[in-house]
Amino acid sequence: MNLQINQDQINETYELKLTGEVDAYTAPKLKEVMLPLTETKGNIVIVDLSGIEYMDSTGLGIFVGALKSSKANSSSLKLRGMTERVKRIFEITGLTEVMDIESGVKGEAL
Amino acid sequence: MRTASDYIEMKVPAKPDYVGVVRLTISGLANRMGFAFDEIEDIKIAVSEAVTNVVNHAYTDTEDKGQVRVGCNIYDDRMEITVVDQGKSFDVESISKNLGPVDGKSVDQLHEGGLGLFLIDTLMDKVEISSEAGIVVMMTKYLHRDEVEEHVDRISPAPSQ
Numbered sequence: 001m002n003l004q005i006n007q008d009q010i011n012e013t014y015e016l017k018l019t020g021e022v023d024a025y026t027a028p029k030l031k032e033v034m035l036p037l038t039e040t041k042g043n044i045v046i047v048d049l050s051g052i053e054y055m056d057s058t059g060l061g062i063f064v065g066a067l068k069s070s071k072a073n074s075s076s077l078k079l080r081g082m083t084e085r086v087k088r089i090f091e092i093t094g095l096t097e098v099m100d101i102e103s104g105v106k107g108e109a110l
Numbered sequence: 111m112r113t114a115s116d117y118i119e120m121k122v123p124a125k126p127d128y129v130g131v132v133r134l135t136i137s138g139l140a141n142r143m144g145f146a147f148d149e150i151e152d153i154k155i156a157v158s159e160a161v162t163n164v165v166n167h168a169y170t171d172t173e174d175k176g177q178v179r180v181g182c183n184i185y186d187d188r189m190e191i192t193v194v195d196q197g198k199s200f201d202v203e204s205i206s207k208n209l210g211p212v213d214g215k216s217v218d219q220l221h222e223g224g225l226g227l228f229l230i231d232t233l234m235d236k237v238e239i240s241s242e243a244g245i246v247v248m249m250t251k252y253l254h255r256d257e258v259e260e261h262v263d264r265i266s267p268a269p270s271q
Contacts, residue, residue: 093225
């Protein structure tokens, strides 16, 4: 029932590595860290979701908000390392079509 | 129709802090019933969405936060979860109209909320919502144990040449 966020920065590229659960309790923390990064023009925000064990629509909402902010501020937002579970809720809700998602497991047969 | 059931009920404060506690409890019950891993994950999301809705909509910030009641009926073949708020109800009609996946919407048209009820509807087998006295969301997930057993002995046909 916790979310850990590790942040790395090289120039304008920020990488957030998330570990744990994103729900109504932890989502505000994610928003607080991620949203400001998308508000600077030219920033590239990469979010690594490989350590996410649980995410629901509150989490999806935070990503939708960050995506909107990145479009409005000319920054970019990329998601990577989605587990099958997380990928599934992005797919069900149709968000895979609008988000920049780096495709899953490397070396996996098509 | 099977009638015998066990009933478990929880009442937690309508605060984000307790959504995870409800989720874990329901997950434990589903696990005990023999649901598959993916089904348990579906149930966890659906329950969290229903409880989160209550936390977000049913009570205003100024008011006392109130409680969420989560009931769980356990049958041989299904789990029936009821989430009840005791705050002011939201407009079910207008919310259901906005349900649906993002399909074809531009980024500007996306809104940050509203996916919760859609997910509940998609992930559970049966969902009923009533708004007469507060909001009641009742959702059912069936155990598919028998089907799985049938498939075990079946030999999948070889692809035709």
